[in-house]
Amino acid sequence: MSMLKSLAGGAVLFLALAGGLRAEVTVSHSNNPAAAAEQGLLSLMFNEKNALSGVTSSRVAALTKAPKSKSKKVNSDQLACLSQVLYHEARGEGRKGQKAVAEVVLNRVDDPAFPDTVCGVVYQSNRRGCQFSWTCDGKSDKIREEGAYARVSEVARNMLLGEERSLTDGATYFHTPAVKPSWSRKFTRTAKIGAHIFYSAPSRRTATK
Incomplete structure (x- = not known):
């Protein structure tokens, strides 16, 4: 056949x-x-x-049913707030420097002495002024460098998803070498990364994750 x-x-x-x-x-x-x-x-x-x-x-x-997505989600408002502070405070830094600043914000969220949300920490103010000067300096906070914002947003997202905080030893404060605030003499210096020096308050150091 x-x-x-x-x-x-x-x-x-x-x-x-x-x-x-x-x-x-x-x-x-x-x-x-x-x-x-x-x-x-x-x-x-x-x-x-x-x-x-x-x-x-x-x-x-x-x-034939498609598997459920296992990707984690982050709160869009908290992501925007963390991205903003990284953009204004550390967009010129490398990823390590940006992550270190993010650690400070998230360490504050975990510290009872500060607000318990990212946005609360970023926009916190008191009689002495703002925690982050760009939030109340009267200047526009408009994002003008889209590429830089995209990069810091990626760092912010990873940190909110639980990336390890291992750079600043629980720091809740930082400043640039160009200034020397009075509080820096009382606090414990924990690291110098890029253009920032990091500190924790001796009376309320927080454990890193």
Whole structure:
């Protein structure tokens, strides 16, 4: 039997099986290898159809259902606030320097002496002024460097998702070397990273994550 005829015969039988018709497949006693292979293929197709017919609709739905996404989400407001402070305070720093500033903000969130949200920490003010000067200096806070903002936003997102805080040893304050605030003499210096020096208040040091 030619290959073309074999394929045609197999297609006809497959269509018959798909339509629900019953067919008895017998084992060929021919010594023709091609004929034996054809019989084996048809038998396999018949058995496969019978096996599939036993699968329940609920099982099919379970097998074809897309898996649930395991990606974590962050609060969009908190992400925006952390991205803003990284942009205004550390956009010129490398990733390590930006992450260190993010640690300070998140360490403050964990410290009872500060507000318990990122936005609360960033925009906290008191009679002495603002914690971060850019939040109350009267100047526009408009983002003008989109590329820099995208980079700090990635750092902010990773930190909010739980990236390890291992750079500043629980620091809750920082300043640039260009200034020397009076409080820096009373606090414990924990690190110098990039253009910032980091400190923690001795009376309320927080554990790093």
